[in-house]
Amino acid sequence: MKPIRLGMIGSGDISNRFFEQAGKLEQVQFVATCARRLENAQKKGAVYGVPRAYDDYRAMLDQEDLDAVVVTTPHSVHTEPVLAALERGLHVLNEKPMATSFEECKAMVELADERGLIFMSLPYDLNPAFLAAADFVNERYIGKITGAEANLSLPGPPRDNWYYDKSVAHGGAVLDCLVYPVSRLVGLLGPAVSVMAEVNTLIPKRIVGGGKLVDSDVDDNVTLIVQFEGGQQAVIRTLWGTSFVLNNTLVFGRNGTVALNDSGLPLVVHAPNVPVPDAEPVTWRGLQDCYVPRSAIASHPEVSIMGHFIQCLRDGVVPVQSGRQQLHVHEIMFGTYRSAETGARYSLTTSFTPWNKLDPTIFDTRSEFI
Numbered sequence: 232m233k234p235i236r237l238g239m240i241g242s243g244d245i246s247n248r249f250f251e252q253a254g255k256l257e258q259v260q261f262v263a264t265c266a267r268r269l270e271n272a273q274k275k276g277a278v279y280g281v282p283r284a285y286d287d288y289r290a291m292l293d294q295e296d297l298d299a300v301v302v303t304t305p306h307s308v309h310t311e312p313v314l315a316a317l318e319r320g321l322h323v324l325n326e327k328p329m330a331t332s333f334e335e336c337k338a339m340v341e342l343a344d345e346r347g348l349i350f351m352s353l354p355y356d357l358n359p360a361f362l363a364a365a366d367f368v369n370e371r372y373i374g375k376i377t378g379a380e381a382n383l384s385l386p387g388p389p390r391d392n393w394y395y396d397k398s399v400a401h402g403g404a405v406l407d408c409l410v411y412p413v414s415r416l417v418g419l420l421g422p423a424v425s426v427m428a429e430v431n432t433l434i435p436k437r438i439v440g441g442g443k444l445v446d447s448d449v450d451d452n453v454t455l456i457v458q459f460e461g462g463q464q465a466v467i468r469t470l471w472g473t474s475f476v477l478n479n480t481l482v483f484g485r486n487g488t489v490a491l492n493d494s495g496l497p498l499v500v501h502a503p504n505v506p507v508p509d510a511e512p513v514t515w516r517g518l519q520d521c522y523v524p525r526s527a528i529a530s531h532p533e534v535s536i537m538g539h540f541i542q543c544l545r546d547g548v549v550p551v552q553s554g555r556q557q558l559h560v561h562e563i564m565f566g567t568y569r570s571a572e573t574g575a576r577y578s579l580t581t582s583f584t585p586w587n588k589l590d591p592t593i594f595d596t597r598s599e600f601i
Contacts, residue, residue, distance in 0.1 A: 373484025381412030403449025461594030
């Protein structure tokens, strides 16, 4: 097995999980880390046994013998190191959001395609419950798809750093949180055609971790309607103002519903017409005929972000959530800003080939009685 040599660009808290996941993989090693301040890169390297540290990612890319890099810098500092790595023929795993403008996102995806390189951009949705949910989004269990909902709402980031400063973050809840529910829905249902949205700053004066007072100028209150080609609409929400975390996804069908991470359950299938095999009957939202398909969840092994990325490198295959798919996710996000600014529907220009190939007839609600 060929050893994989990695470089880390960014040394904040978010980088830890990539170091830890890589440490569990065979013949995978971070050989260099980079941060704007050299001492930060050195401290991170000391924790995870990374031999060399840099304060210039270009120097790291030019001097180290790397196969790929992981980029975990703040949102607005993704584009330059990602493009620099791709230009040097290196594969890239990039934290979310892909970038802070749609044009930058397109540049990344197009350069990776042009060079034949693996470009994997988060979020990463491929946990066992999500993969099992995709198995039940079919007419047998839920009938024709009629709509969807997804949410990621929370009190707000507890840290008082760049998250609340638009000049640094270039956005708030849209870039930091909306990307998750949009990615999940697109992953389950495929490409959308348009978006309409409302976005504002609901809480400009915040109390954050430790009781510190913060002036915020970033968006923290977002609601959008994404429309699919069959006319189905998905309501997607993110709010930095709740008293608890809500992070669920529901796909509605004429005869049933698939719900992810709702009411304390990892996956529920409401299927009044067809019992779900090898599943635990539950009462969900006061409804009977609901099932937690634990055997289906167990049939999908857990694969970490780094595990999937490294496997793609070794096999020379495109990640399940391809760069084109995540580009579509990000166009929805930037279309959210455009729609909110103009008050008009934003028509999406991107598409992708879904990994979860649904029968097209599941979106056909008009040609027969249902």
